[in-house]
Amino acid sequence: MKYISTRGTDTKEVFSAYAIKTGLASDKGLYMPNTIPTLTLQDIEKLIDSSYPERAASVLARYLDDYTYEELLEDAREAYSKEKFSDFPAKLTDMKDGTYMLELWHGPTSAFKDMALQIMPRLFVRALRKCGEERTALILVATSGDTGKAALEGYRDVEGTKVKVFYPIDGVSRVQKLQMQTQCGSNVSVSGIEGNFDDAQSGVKEIFADEGFAKYLDEQGVFLSSANSINWGRLAPQIAYYVSAYCDMVKCGAIKLGESIDVSVPTGNFGNIFACYLAKLMGLPIGKLICASNKNDVLTEFLSTGVYNKNRIFHTTMSPSMDILISSNLERLLYVTLGQEKTAVYMDMLATEGKYVLSGEDLEKITKDFVGYSSDEERTAATIKAVYENKNCLIDPHTAVAFYATKRYIEDNKAERRILTVSTASAYKFAADVYTSLTGTHPMDELEALSMLETLTSEPIPAPLRDLGKRKIIHTSVISKTDMKDAVSKFAKE
Numbered sequence: 001m002k003y004i005s006t007r008g009t010d011t012k013e014v015f016s017a018y019a020i021k022t023g024l025a026s027d028k029g030l031y032m033p034n035t036i037p038t039l040t041l042q043d044i045e046k047l048i049d050s051s052y053p054e055r056a057a058s059v060l061a062r063y064l065d066d067y068t069y070e071e072l073l074e075d076a077r078e079a080y081s082k083e084k085f086s087d088f089p090a091k092l093t094d095m096k097d098g099t100y101m102l103e104l105w106h107g108p109t110s111a112f113k114d115m116a117l118q119i120m121p122r123l124f125v126r127a128l129r130k131c132g133e134e135r136t137a138l139i140l141v142a143t144s145g146d147t148g149k150a151a152l153e154g155y156r157d158v159e160g161t162k163v164k165v166f167y168p169i170d171g172v173s174r175v176q177k178l179q180m181q182t183q184c185g186s187n188v189s190v191s192g193i194e195g196n197f198d199d200a201q202s203g204v205k206e207i208f209a210d211e212g213f214a215k216y217l218d219e220q221g222v223f224l225s226s227a228n229s230i231n232w233g234r235l236a237p238q239i240a241y242y243v244s245a246y247c248d249m250v251k252c253g254a255i256k257l258g259e260s261i262d263v264s265v266p267t268g269n270f271g272n273i274f275a276c277y278l279a280k281l282m283g284l285p286i287g288k289l290i291c292a293s294n295k296n297d298v299l300t301e302f303l304s305t306g307v308y309n310k311n312r313i314f315h316t317t318m319s320p321s322m323d324i325l326i327s328s329n330l331e332r333l334l335y336v337t338l339g340q341e342k343t344a345v346y347m348d349m350l351a352t353e354g355k356y357v358l359s360g361e362d363l364e365k366i367t368k369d370f371v372g373y374s375s376d377e378e379r380t381a382a383t384i385k386a387v388y389e390n391k392n393c394l395i396d397p398h399t400a401v402a403f404y405a406t407k408r409y410i411e412d413n414k415a416e417r418r419i420l421t422v423s424t425a426s427a428y429k430f431a432a433d434v435y436t437s438l439t440g441t442h443p444m445d446e447l448e449a450l451s452m453l454e455t456l457t458s459e460p461i462p463a464p465l466r467d468l469g470k471r472k473i474i475h476t477s478v479i480s481k482t483d484m485k486d487a488v489s490k491f492a493k494e
Contacts, residue, residue: 001037006332006340007344008027008341008343009027012025021127030329030335036282039062041285044250048251053076075119075123084108090115099421100254100418100421101399109153112423112424113151120233136161137225138217138222138223138491139163140207140224140226141164142166142167143197149176149179157185167200175468178469182474183474183475191487201228201328228271229329230328242279246284255418263286264420264422270333271329287417290371290409294319296315296323297372300372300374303371309354310326375405387403394434396427399423399424402424428462432446
């Protein structure tokens, strides 16, 4: 299987190892496989009694055919070990109302990003070897909160790599910030930037696109790569947990093999929900993909009207990982549904005008599979409280946005299929907002909120977050968004 750019200017076809090593194509497009592999009902049936690493390796082997199955299974077993994930990595919970919750936050940073970023460094190191790469890989990351910590933890002290993370200084929770600021490792660096996530993401993309800077780094024996979901090595592992969830729904009797489910995904950069869409294209029986957004509802508007317009008010919410106006992986959806030529045109319009408008025919192709809902802060808080009081289940604000979308979808469509709602983070990563949602009282200190929430609910604080305030702060850098390249240059020399 070969990989090609979503935009078509770069016509070179590459193997998956090269796509994973490089991250972005030379024309700024995202790598996609030139064919989508199949997953039959017989294939799914064989995976029902398999372990999660076996399921993950089976899915990845269909996309990364320049890796052996044995290599992928070894990497999956190391990534999803009991030491890293205290429970089954992709835990299915019956909500007792015809819906199910997929919990993806039982890894070392208490967020779903661990599901990809525990295995990605292993895939990446193998990619370097397969490509004969001898330079140091500088992994450049823009984060809205969870990706940064997961990348830092996943790549910490990995030979042949350095990791530089940029995060919006006022756009993440205090817990998320402390997780990054206290990260140890000989090859990691973290900087807050004065701006929002889109500023950080745009800055990273500009650095990747600077050919002169790439040449300068090459002279230092360094090249750039990414750990965001724009990198295929980050996105591909996410397909596996949708296949795994379906297997578990069959195994527990929630559905019969071949029956279709709908899936509700809290969505920011569009990588998580696009992985679900790829699972559907492979043959996993999925009906509608419910795209759940917070008050930054650019995707909801897009799926309703065909207008993608980033020229709007940016809202800072209690679900910061979704505070995004430029959803990078939407480009991959455009490519799959509309083709390279139209994708390149739309992406050029977004870069120059800040918006693009789909034709009615193009929008119809997308809404055949997708529907969008958004939740404001009041509805998100009410959903946190309702799910806890009615289901005795503690959820974070991102998951609450998805549950609200699930509720709206059921009301609007009288849905008969089983619905899977994706839970992307521990409630304790946003303990202050969750506590406020449950009690109406806002804690004076965000770290104290962890123990207050534990006392209130008797749900234990996850080990990765316990005693976070006692850890030594290592990374204190705060820079202007215009100084990002200088920060990368300085780190590359260290």
